[in-house]
Amino acid sequence: MTGVRDLLETATNGPCGFEAGAGSRYRYGVYGMVISSDTPLDLPSDTHGGLAQVECVSAPAAAFLAATDRGGDDRDTDSWYQYVSLRDGSTYVRWRSIGEFLVATDGRRIMFRRFDNASLESFQVYLLGQALSFALIRQGFEPLHATAVVVDRHAVAFLGSNAFGKSSLAACFLEAGSRLLTDDLLILGESGNRILAYPGPSRLKLFPKIARRFLGQDATSRVHMNPDTDKLILPIEEHRRQGRPVALDAIYALAAPRDACRTPYVRVESLSPREAFLELLKGTFNRRLTNQPRLARQFSFTARLTDLVAVKKLTYPRTIERLPEVREAVRADLARDARPTLNVQPGFLD
Amino acid sequence: MVSFSERLTVAPDVLFRLVGDEGVLLNLNTTLYLGLNPVGTRMWNALTSASSIQAAYDALLGEYEVEPAQLRADLEEFIQRLLGQNLIVAGPAIEASRERA
Numbered sequence: 370m371t372g373v374r375d376l377l378e379t380a381t382n383g384p385c386g387f388e389a390g391a392g393s394r395y396r397y398g399v400y401g402m403v404i405s406s407d408t409p410l411d412l413p414s415d416t417h418g419g420l421a422q423v424e425c426v427s428a429p430a431a432a433f434l435a436a437t438d439r440g441g442d443d444r445d446t447d448s449w450y451q452y453v454s455l456r457d458g459s460t461y462v463r464w465r466s467i468g469e470f471l472v473a474t475d476g477r478r479i480m481f482r483r484f485d486n487a488s489l490e491s492f493q494v495y496l497l498g499q500a501l502s503f504a505l506i507r508q509g510f511e512p513l514h515a516t517a518v519v520v521d522r523h524a525v526a527f528l529g530s531n532a533f534g535k536s537s538l539a540a541c542f543l544e545a546g547s548r549l550l551t552d553d554l555l556i557l558g559e560s561g562n563r564i565l566a567y568p569g570p571s572r573l574k575l576f577p578k579i580a581r582r583f584l585g586q587d588a589t590s591r592v593h594m595n596p597d598t599d600k601l602i603l604p605i606e607e608h609r610r611q612g613r614p615v616a617l618d619a620i621y622a623l624a625a626p627r628d629a630c631r632t633p634y635v636r637v638e639s640l641s642p643r644e645a646f647l648e649l650l651k652g653t654f655n656r657r658l659t660n661q662p663r664l665a666r667q668f669s670f671t672a673r674l675t676d677l678v679a680v681k682k683l684t685y686p687r688t689i690e691r692l693p694e695v696r697e698a699v700r701a702d703l704a705r706d707a708r709p710t711l712n713v714q715p716g717f718l719d
Numbered sequence: 720m721v722s723f724s725e726r727l728t729v730a731p732d733v734l735f736r737l738v739g740d741e742g743v744l745l746n747l748n749t750t751l752y753l754g755l756n757p758v759g760t761r762m763w764n765a766l767t768s769a770s771s772i773q774a775a776y777d778a779l780l781g782e783y784e785v786e787p788a789q790l791r792a793d794l795e796e797f798i799q800r801l802l803g804q805n806l807i808v809a810g811p812a813i814e815a816s817r818e819r820a
Contacts, residue, residue, distance in 0.1 A: 641739065642739030643755075644754075645738070646754070647743075647754065668736065668743075668745045672736040672738050672743065676739075
């Protein structure tokens, strides 16, 4: 037998005395999932949604060594990040100075080890982001790389890769009274003919000057996301957090910074369904898992999302001073008809 | 070049979905995504549902105000691109008697 169960048994019987799944006594709710853990996490205990369960189990270094020794067919390693797709279908991921994770084939369990110098806040960002995304996809979900706020009781998502400005724009909305739904990873579920957006951890990852400008938070005592960035992990107070799932009104795909810096204007553009589909595909949180069942499911999910939610392109200059203007442009756009106007030219394949 | 007497079917491991009035395709073997605009989508539907390319051509000729030669050229180019991406497979046409059955 190979895989997580085997590793856990090895660890249980090994000299480290690790007991698999021994007392996952802490239960939390995040992304609509029930997260159980054998060690305390800084997460809300409310469990709205109950879409699925993920058990997080701490493990000693020996358990992970055994996993990586067995090797895998697909791997990617650099000085900061290591990824190995193990032959039994489980996934090993590791971030230098943060921690390492082993995600079970069925996505129901994540074995983890926090490195000595990593803060709990920083570790949780990776556990509840990248590592959890493998588990969620294994369980049939399609996380998007998006930050979402609540505007007029509906969720509005900002879609984009790292450094596209999602969290900064969200902070600007919080300044104006919006609540934070999730930062960086967005889980959606269909309910009737609407899409529900589920709340993530109550924290934002921001650069200090953004935090000071929009949240009035002193950055000096905050925790860095990792040792190589100035980005901070900022807890969001209860009154600024959305704890229950809400219907998703619109998704704004943020223009890449290299495109945004060329424009002096704030621009909201409607996308054709085909363009919207491609933006949503690009906005997946996890591009590592590309097996055929996942791609087929992602294809159907994305098409369905395109049918049900307005997807628009948002381009704006990347300066702090312009963000309130961007916020108002989004608000004005939301106030208009949320559905995009079709804009198609005749022709053949793109 | 494929003959108009042949029939086209969607290749195995190719997915097609309508989003609005446009089509999106995924070839699971190559992980290549493609988009079709409304005209391309109509051509795709006609080609993959007709008993032969000729039958699809006849149907499209009845729908669009287009010169027959132009439609034939456009259709041939479209089919070549689809074949080039392994999105469709050419095979014998469905016989009229079998189609009726």
